Amino acid sequence: MPTPHHIVIAGLWACAFAPSWVAAQPSVPPPPAPPPQVWHMPGAAVGTPTHDADTVYVLDKHREVLALDADDGRLKWRSATGVTSTDAIFGLTTSGTNLVLAGELVIAGDWDVVAFDRRSGARRWSYQAEGGDGPGLFLGAARGDTVYAGSVTGRVYAIDALSGRARWIARLEDRPLVSVFAPELDGSQVLVGYSVYDNPSTGGLAALDTSSGRILWKTRFPRPADPWRHTNRTGGPVVVAGLVFGSAGDGNIYGLDRDTGAIRWTLPRLTGPFAGYLTATDPDHRTLVGAGGLLVAGSTTGKIVAYDVESRAIKWEHDAGPWGSTSFSFSADDAHVYIPFLGGFVAALDVATGDARWRAGDFTVGMIWAPDPDGERVYAAGSRGGVYAYERRARESGARRQP
Numbered sequence: 001m002p003t004p005h006h007i008v009i010a011g012l013w014a015c016a017f018a019p020s021w022v023a024a025q026p027s028v029p030p031p032p033a034p035p036p037q038v039w040h041m042p043g044a045a046v047g048t049p050t051h052d053a054d055t056v057y058v059l060d061k062h063r064e065v066l067a068l069d070a071d072d073g074r075l076k077w078r079s080a081t082g083v084t085s086t087d088a089i090f091g092l093t094t095s096g097t098n099l100v101l102a103g104e105l106v107i108a109g110d111w112d113v114v115a116f117d118r119r120s121g122a123r124r125w126s127y128q129a130e131g132g133d134g135p136g137l138f139l140g141a142a143r144g145d146t147v148y149a150g151s152v153t154g155r156v157y158a159i160d161a162l163s164g165r166a167r168w169i170a171r172l173e174d175r176p177l178v179s180v181f182a183p184e185l186d187g188s189q190v191l192v193g194y195s196v197y198d199n200p201s202t203g204g205l206a207a208l209d210t211s212s213g214r215i216l217w218k219t220r221f222p223r224p225a226d227p228w229r230h231t232n233r234t235g236g237p238v239v240v241a242g243l244v245f246g247s248a249g250d251g252n253i254y255g256l257d258r259d260t261g262a263i264r265w266t267l268p269r270l271t272g273p274f275a276g277y278l279t280a281t282d283p284d285h286r287t288l289v290g291a292g293g294l295l296v297a298g299s300t301t302g303k304i305v306a307y308d309v310e311s312r313a314i315k316w317e318h319d320a321g322p323w324g325s326t327s328f329s330f331s332a333d334d335a336h337v338y339i340p341f342l343g344g345f346v347a348a349l350d351v352a353t354g355d356a357r358w359r360a361g362d363f364t365v366g367m368i369w370a371p372d373p374d375g376e377r378v379y380a381a382g383s384r385g386g387v388y389a390y391e392r393r394a395r396e397s398g399a400r401r402q403p
Helices: 004-016
Strands: 037-041 045-051 055-060 064-069 075-080 099-102 105-109 113-117 123-127 139-143 146-149 155-160 166-171 178-180 184-186 189-196 202-209 215-220 233-240 243-248 253-257 263-267 288-291 294-297 303-308 313-319 336-340 345-350 356-361 372-374 377-382 386-391
Touching: 045 099, 045 372, 045 386, 055 099, 055 105, 055 377, 055 386, 064 105, 099 139, 099 146, 105 139, 139 184, 155 189, 184 233, 189 233, 202 233, 202 243, 233 288, 233 294, 243 288, 303 336, 356 377, 356 386
Parallel strands: none
Antiparallel strands: 037 386, 045 055, 045 377, 055 064, 064 075, 099 105, 105 113, 113 123, 139 146, 146 155, 155 166, 178 189, 184 189, 189 202, 202 215, 233 243, 243 253, 253 263, 288 294, 294 303, 303 313, 336 345, 345 356, 372 377, 377 386
């Protein structure tokens, strides 16, 4: 049966193309050139890759983890997750999208959480939650010998990376139809976003103690004047300049106090004008990422906004227009913010100006997940294209391509 998270995603796709949301077709600006490609491994990759000094790890849709040589993309090993659960949306394909490193292990999120030896690919353990909870769907951050995960039943998990046993399990909401998304770490806190699938849906952010799972604070996003407007969590938690940010389904973004969860700053939903086909911002899915002192937010309208958290001002705006809606995860480094689009491509925007530096992929490749930057390279997964390694910076105009 579909999880509530899947229902919301399917609904967002359907609503995004409702006639009342569609503007007149704008003129289509030419996209920026693609970055230089270092190597390509064909296949059906999913999610965001991760890497160490010499290896790139990536999930594929056949419930496998691949380890590729970071220099040339050569396959080092391929290992099955061993997960057999059937999901109404994903079927028998990989359910999760995240991988994390913990010591000598690479830990994968499928419906379950599965650990592999980073060098040999041998499967070390598999954590299957009681009641078919699916913590691998929302696998989050790892620190030391502990990895953290959310779930589709309102629970947060801390899993021992050495043994594969739960250190603690905390229930954020004691009710059905609650998703807790991939946790992030901030000092001694585990930060999570959550959605409660009532009608209308609601959501918010919460902080738990890393060692015990005790809930330190939990803040529900404010209800709007319109009682039917959804306020489920759509982005975050992201920590920037001492505030914890999360976005709600009505398009508003909230900055919370790290210690108390009190709302300190509200960034209102977008009002346009928009250059793309989609112009409504209720509902909106504003994926968030931190880049230095900036909070960067996407939108189903294709408009991307960077906020300077210190000055509480808009630093830059980038309207992707007919490129389409931004996807559900972003990444960043010191040079670029990497924005995947539901159309299947990734754009690298200059972190200081918002200018598009390059664009990679298309609907035939299926790059809808945040890429993994690594120094002068960027690794990206495509559901129909495989795994790609690109140079981080596009060549200067007029530079000659090397054979």
